[in-house]
Every structure is written in C-alpha cells, then in structure tokens.
Amino acid sequence: MDIDTVLFDLDDTLLEYxxxxxxxxxxxxxxxGVEPFFDIPAYHARYDEFLERGKSVDEQRSNCFAxxxxxxxxxxxxxxxxxxxxxxxxxxxxxxxxxxxxxMLETLARDYALGIVTNGSPEMQRTKMTAxxxxxxxxxxxxxxxxxxxxxxxxLFESALAELDSTPERAIHVGNSLSTDVxxxxxxxxxxxxxxxxxxxxxxxxxxxxxxxxHPLAEHPWRSA
Numbered sequence: 612m613d614i615d616t617v618l619f620d621l622d623d624t625l626l627e628y629x630x631x632x633x634x635x636x637x638x639x640x641x642x643x644g645v646e647p648f649f650d651i652p653a654y655h656a657r658y659d660e661f662l663e664r665g666k667s668v669d670e671q672r673s674n675c676f677a678x679x680x681x682x683x684x685x686x687x688x689x690x691x692x693x694x695x696x697x698x699x700x701x702x703x704x705x706x707x708x709x710x711x712x713x714x715m716l717e718t719l720a721r722d723y724a725l726g727i728v729t730n731g732s733p734e735m736q737r738t739k740m741t742a743x744x745x746x747x748x749x750x751x752x753x754x755x756x757x758x759x760x761x762x763x764x765x766x767l768f769e770s771a772l773a774e775l776d777s778t779p780e781r782a783i784h785v786g787n788s789l790s791t792d793v794x795x796x797x798x799x800x801x802x803x804x805x806x807x808x809x810x811x812x813x814x815x816x817x818x819x820x821x822x823x824x825x826h827p828l829a830e831h832p833w834r835s836a
Contacts (some may be wrong), residue, residue, distance in 0.1 A: 676694040708743055728762065
C-alpha cells in the first residue's frame with residue numbers, strides 16, 4: 612500500500628478518560644436523587660442520534676438524556692438534570708494516552724500527514740487533544756455533526772482527506788469501532804486498521820490490519836502490504 616496519510620479516531624483509539632464513565636453517570640444520578648434508569652452503553656447507543664451542527668456537547672448530551680428519560684417513562688426534564696450533573700462532574704481534560712500512542716504519533720508524524728476524524732463536538736475533543744498535546748501532531752481535525760456527518764458516513768473521511776490534499780488510495784484510518792471506524796473507512800475507500808483488536812471477534816467488513824495495541828503502527832505495517 613502506497614500510504615502518505617494516516618487518519619485516527621480519538622476516543623478509545625488514542626486516549627481514554629481517567630474518570631470511569633460509569634462512575635460519572637452513577638454520581639450524576641446520586642446528585643439528582645433519582646434511581647438510575649439507563650447505563651453508559653445505552654447512552655453511547657443513542658448519542659449519535661443527537662449530533663447536530665452548531666450544538667455543544669452539553670446540549671447534545673442533554674437532548675440524549677431527555678429522550679432516554681422519556682422512553683423510560685420519566686419526565687424528560689429529569690434526564691436534562693442528570694445531564695447537567697454529568698457535565699459538571701466530567702472533566703474533559705482528565706484523559707490519558709492508550710499504550711503506545713505517544714511514540715506511535717511521534718514516529719508517524721515524521722513521514723505522514725496525520726488527521727483526526729472523531730464523532731465528538733469541537734470543544735470537548737479539542738480539550739482532550741490539548742491536554743495530551745495530540746494537536747501538535749495532526750494537520751487536520753474533522754468533527755462529526757459539525758464539519759460533516761457522523762461516522763460511518765464517508766463524508767467525514769472525505770473532508771479530512773480534502774483538507775490534507777490526499778486521496779482514499781493514499782490513506783488509512785485507525786480506529787477502535789467496528790460499527791463506525793472500520794465500515795466508515797471502507798465505505799470511503801480508505802484502508803482500515805482496527806485497534807485495539809479483539810482476536811475472538813471476526814469483524815465484518817474485514818479491516819486491512821488488526822492489532823491489539825498501537826505499537827505495531829510505529830513500524831509502518833502497510834509498507835509491506
């Protein structure tokens with residue numbers, strides 16, 4: 612593969628929260644004084660429905676929690692109050708690199724144009740990137756629901772490649788999600804790297820590469836493909 616551009620997902624690909632999301636949500640319910648009526652997987656499963664250009668992450672989360680509350684036969688305002696508590700407790704700057712990410716980014720930045728393609732609002736994702744210095748390595752950042760439609764829609768990848776003056780044939784995308792990253796990259800014509808990969812799962816569509824950590828990417832595995 613003749614690659615000169617590498618795109619990355621952000622959350623759970625390059626970094627993760629120091630605060631456990633389950634603890635943040637539990638504390639939010641406690642603060643509001645209501646029994647928990649949904650969990651983090653349920654939140655994540657619905658969140659992309661509420662991505663809207665021009666909306667902040669707090670507004671998107673509030674709309675999501677309100678809809679979940681309504682479906683659970685609670686007053687939607689209860690969901691919005693829980694969302695306010697969640698936003699207050701969650702610290703977007705408290706993030707850490709996943710294993711191998713700093714060396715991998717520094718190594719690849721010497722030879723490739725790097726970009727971020729993320730389903731997340733600009734203010735939230737920029738805070739995370741600034742906290743770790745990721746923005747120093749990348750030349751393009753595309754935010755779903757703001758700059759383009761959410762992954763797995765190809766538009767997000769196409770926008771990043773246009774900004775980097777690259778093409779799908781010269782690019783590869785690295786991400787952790789088998790529902791957004793791998794199918795989205797494939798739909799846009801890019802190569803796909805699944806990481807961290809679970810060897811017990813057979814993905815469909817099949818990524819070009821699958822690694823359990825980011826370490827192998829520093830060795831440019833696509834050069835021998």
